[in-house]
Amino acid sequence: MSERTRIDARGAYCPGPLMELIAALKLVQVGDEIEVLSSDKGSANDIPEWVKKVHHEMVGITKEDGHWSIVVRKAK
Amino acid sequence: MAKKILIVGGGLAGTIVGNGLCRQLHHEMAAGSVAITMIGASDTHMYQPGLLYVPFGRMRESELFREQRKVLNRHVPYYIDPAKHIDVDKKTVTTESGKSYDYDFLVIATGSRIRPDNIPGMTEGGHWFYDLEGARKMRDALDKFEGGKIVVNINAPHKCPVAPLEVTFMLRDYLEQKGLLDKSEITYTYPIGRLHALEPVAAWTVPAFDRASIKSETFFNTKSVDAKAKTITSEEETTLEYDLLITIPPHTGQQVILDSDLGAGGWVPTGRHTLLRDGSDNVFVVGDTTNLPISKAGSTAHFEADTVVDNIASLIKEDRWARQYDGKVFCFVETGLNSGTYVWFNYTTPPNPGPPSQMIHWFKLAYNRLYWLSARGLL
Numbered sequence: 001m002s003e004r005t006r007i008d009a010r011g012a013y014c015p016g017p018l019m020e021l022i023a024a025l026k027l028v029q030v031g032d033e034i035e036v037l038s039s040d041k042g043s044a045n046d047i048p049e050w051v052k053k054v055h056h057e058m059v060g061i062t063k064e065d066g067h068w069s070i071v072v073r074k075a076k
Numbered sequence: 077m078a079k080k081i082l083i084v085g086g087g088l089a090g091t092i093v094g095n096g097l098c099r100q101l102h103h104e105m106a107a108g109s110v111a112i113t114m115i116g117a118s119d120t121h122m123y124q125p126g127l128l129y130v131p132f133g134r135m136r137e138s139e140l141f142r143e144q145r146k147v148l149n150r151h152v153p154y155y156i157d158p159a160k161h162i163d164v165d166k167k168t169v170t171t172e173s174g175k176s177y178d179y180d181f182l183v184i185a186t187g188s189r190i191r192p193d194n195i196p197g198m199t200e201g202g203h204w205f206y207d208l209e210g211a212r213k214m215r216d217a218l219d220k221f222e223g224g225k226i227v228v229n230i231n232a233p234h235k236c237p238v239a240p241l242e243v244t245f246m247l248r249d250y251l252e253q254k255g256l257l258d259k260s261e262i263t264y265t266y267p268i269g270r271l272h273a274l275e276p277v278a279a280w281t282v283p284a285f286d287r288a289s290i291k292s293e294t295f296f297n298t299k300s301v302d303a304k305a306k307t308i309t310s311e312e313e314t315t316l317e318y319d320l321l322i323t324i325p326p327h328t329g330q331q332v333i334l335d336s337d338l339g340a341g342g343w344v345p346t347g348r349h350t351l352l353r354d355g356s357d358n359v360f361v362v363g364d365t366t367n368l369p370i371s372k373a374g375s376t377a378h379f380e381a382d383t384v385v386d387n388i389a390s391l392i393k394e395d396r397w398a399r400q401y402d403g404k405v406f407c408f409v410e411t412g413l414n415s416g417t418y419v420w421f422n423y424t425t426p427p428n429p430g431p432p433s434q435m436i437h438w439f440k441l442a443y444n445r446l447y448w449l450s451a452r453g454l455l
Contacts, residue, residue: 016273022267054311
């Protein structure tokens with residue numbers, strides 16, 4: 001059964017939401033999901049761009065109260 | 077019955093906590109109502125940022141070390157007996173020698189470690205400066221280097237976020253001083269789509285790399301190294317050739333955190349303001365070993381430790397919380413062998429680095445000596 005990890009990277013300037021996602025993907029299993037919360041609107045572009053390059057899967061992006069919720073599934 | 081405070085880890089965070097608590101609780105310690113104990117892995121305390129200077133011959137190895145028992149307040153017993161298992165339910169820590177320590181307050185300050193072995197071929201092909209043995213090997217490799225392609229390769233996660241740029245600029249100046257710059261090419265790789273995690277630093281670096289003729293490959297997450305062919309390949313399917321590979325390896329937390337089931341990757345889930353372990357009201361976590369989405373840096377450890385000192389002391393003396401950690405980080409950035417800048421930020425204030433100067437570089441050199449005052453809780 002796949003699991004979902006949440007990273008609350010709101011207000012995180014360094015290393016930032018995408019670096020946190022990259023680090024977290026190393027710790028989960030294929031099929032698991034990671035939800036990144038980010039207050040940086042650039043993440044809504046950066047994260048899908050990288051996910052596509054490395055052939056993981058975008059599950060979804062939603063804009064919530066002052067932040068974005070970006071969910072990625074580890075595909076390999 | 078004395079309140080027992082146990083600190084696991086004798087690096088910067090643990091040492092500042094120990095020294096700070098001694099300062100704030102000296103009456104209680106003298107009266108026997110508080111006892112502080114520290115366990116750690118080494119009899120020496122290393123100034124880790126100094127490792128950056130070792131491969132370039134700018135610091136002697138001996139300048140990086142002091143005896144931990146001389147850095148730590150003499151009223152804190154320090155045992156060189158690493159923790160083997162931390163049981164937060166039973167409030168007990170068991171060590172490698174088999175001893176057990178119970179506690180009323182626990183401070184987990186176990187730090188992080190490099191794991192080049194997590195990338196196939198990296199241990200065989202790469203050089204790094206993140207431990208003393210690695211810094212020595214890198215120094216030897218640079219001494220023998222007569223020109224060629226150098227790849228400076230960065231992997232996530234790693235401590236000291238500015239080190240990637242520092243080592244690259246210092247390397248460039250080093251090659252120039254040795255008359256090898258014209259015969260060499262430096263390519264810097266970084267995991268995300270810009271040259272540094274901090275946007276203003278990345279923006280500053282673009283023209284700085286252009287002026288220094290430093291090439292770069294962004295979106296480069298290392299998949300493997302072929303030490304025989306001298307190539308490095310990314311998950312993004314880029315392969316680079318090298319004559320010398322300098323890497324900042326991916327990091328994990330310590331084995332004891334994994335063995336105690338306290339956090340995936342050795343990173344302990346921690347409250348971003350309280351610095352309490354998630355689910356605990358008497359276990360604090362400081363320094364690299366938290367899972368906080370924040371720089372793993374010495375300054376982070378320092379500011380976190382100061383907050384924990386205030387809160388533990390306040391809980392014991394006044395039965396109340398003192399303050400929250402605001403996410404503050406402050407990092408010097410060496411921009412060559414003779415210039416530097418700095419950057420600071422917290423959870424609500426974005427970074428805004430100023431232009432590099434020789435003065436700030438000199439201040440960093442001064443801090444390389446003043447660090448010991450920070451470790452002793454005096455600066």
